[in-house]
Amino acid sequence: MSTRIEPQLLEDLKAYGKVDVEACFNCGNCTAICPLSENDATFPRRMIRMAQVGLRDDLLSSKELWLCYYCGECTDTCPRQAAPGEFMAAARGYAISHYDSLGLGKLLHRRPFWAVVFMIILGIVLAGFMYTRHGTMPYDTLGLFEFIPAELIHNIGVTAMVFVALAGLWGLVNMLRHEVQRSGLRLGVRYNWWQALIDTIFREVLGQKRYREDCDRDPDAPPWYLKKWFIHASTMWGFLGLLAATSLDFATALLGIKETGAWVPIYSPIRLLGTISGLFLIYGTTVSIIKRLTKADRSTEYSTVDDWAFLIMMWLSGMTGFAVEVAIYLPPPQMWAYWMLLVHIVIAMEMLLLIPFTKFAHIFYRTMALYLHALKPIPEKTPEPVPAGTD
Ligand code: SF4
Ligand code: SF4
Structure with missing residues (x-):
């Protein structure tokens, strides 16, 4: 080559x-x-x-x-x-x-001003699209999905997820084109494919093992809840938990187990997963924002538009989602909650659509890099020597 x-x-x-x-x-x-x-x-x-x-x-x-x-x-x-x-x-x-082959990543990274303009316009377009399809705002009960139909949210969500999956896959192919050749992976050699996958997902991505054990060695040793790995993990657990809760809610609606938007007690499993995940997301992003504002350490001294967009969008999506959830358990009328839902959906959709082009994309690339790093050839077993005189 x-x-x-x-x-x-x-x-x-x-x-x-x-x-x-x-x-x-x-x-x-x-x-x-x-x-x-x-x-x-x-x-x-x-x-x-x-x-x-x-x-x-x-x-x-x-x-x-x-x-x-x-x-x-x-x-x-x-x-x-x-x-x-x-x-x-x-x-x-x-x-x-x-x-990214669409060129959007370059625009968002190289032109901070136009990146902000683009994100604002995308938000306005999404909000306008949702608003033109809105229904009634019941006064005596909080009918959130009468205002923004659940079917509309599902359709846009599924379209956005398919787009993100395809764009992410394309990005991974571009990343791997050269890396696979250089990594020394060879046909005919047995690798620990499954063990590496389990280690990557559970120990590295969810458990943050390398970040937690090797990387976060601040000599001033802040309490565990302020350690860099925990703040990073809180944000990631929150994001993934909310994605899982939303997907489960969608799946239960598809299977006819529960209608989207039907009232459920706060302790029902999917609601609980969503609430706890939302709290993790808000905690992680709030501390990260404070650290960047105060330039608390070396890694937060310099911030790009991409860093801020990543944090602000996640923080806003967590806060607006939490506000809507609070409104559900307050006595009606809570008319503000209709608008809060609209803002929440717009931010969540925008965040989803921008994943492959912004800092969010490290979800794909870091996971793949950790997997390649964990991948090792399985040593061939050498046959036991036959003791002399056993024939
Ligand atoms: S910032 Fe520097 S020391 Fe820390 S993980 Fe990256 S390369 Fe290593
Ligand atoms: S000069 Fe600085 S950046 Fe360059 S190799 Fe030495 S420590 Fe690393």
Whole structure:
């Protein structure tokens, strides 16, 4: 496979975040200090070198980009103030934009002003579309789905999910095109496919093992509920829990078990899952927003529009969803809840549609990178030597 050199790569990367690695003299301090860098996955120095010499395809197809959790330790200790942690974050934005073939990722990452304009317009279009199809607003009871029909929400939700799944799959194919060749995976070799999958989903994605055990070593040791891994995990658990609760609600309606919007007690399992997940999401995003506003540590000192859009949308979706839920258990009339539902659906749909093009996309790429990292050949069993004299 020929290697293409792109001399302008470093300049291109600057449009995606704070990239100051010209000063880097490849001492390797950052790789030595990085708690997640290992023999078969070394970063950030190797990634920086790729950017310096213009190895664009190598950079884009490196699973190591996604193994970094941006703890900022490497930036703190770089003798040249080359900000390697910030470089890794910018390179991830660059990769997300280049895995996407529609060009939307590039617009959202490279043009902050137009990114905001685009998001506002998309929100207005979605709100207008919903509003033109709205029904009545009952006064004596809270008929949320008489105002926005459940069928309309389901249809838009399913369409958005199919779009996101296809765009995410396309991005993964683009990510893997080169990585599979470079990763050394070979036909005819047995790998721990299933064990790696279970480890990735349960230990790494849901359990945040590497982030929790290796990466979050703040010497000032904040209490567990303020540790970076827990804040990250809260946001992710909340997001996934809400997705699961919404899907289960949809499935029960499809199976005729329960009508969407029918009143259920707060302790019914799906409602409980939604409530607890919403609280996790609000907690994780609120603390993250405060940390970014106060620049609480190295990893929150520099923020892009993408970082803010990611957090604000999730926070708004959690808060509006929670407000609607409170309204359900208050005595009617709660007329504000109709509008709150409209805002909640618009934000949730917009967030869903933007997943493949924004920081949200790390859900796909980090999971895949963790899976590839966990994938190891199964050693062939060597036959036991036959003891002499047993014939
Ligand atoms: S980024 Fe800093 S620590 Fe890392 S190799 Fe370059 S100069 Fe050394
Ligand atoms: S930010 Fe943290 S995890 Fe990422 S490369 Fe630097 S030290 Fe490693």
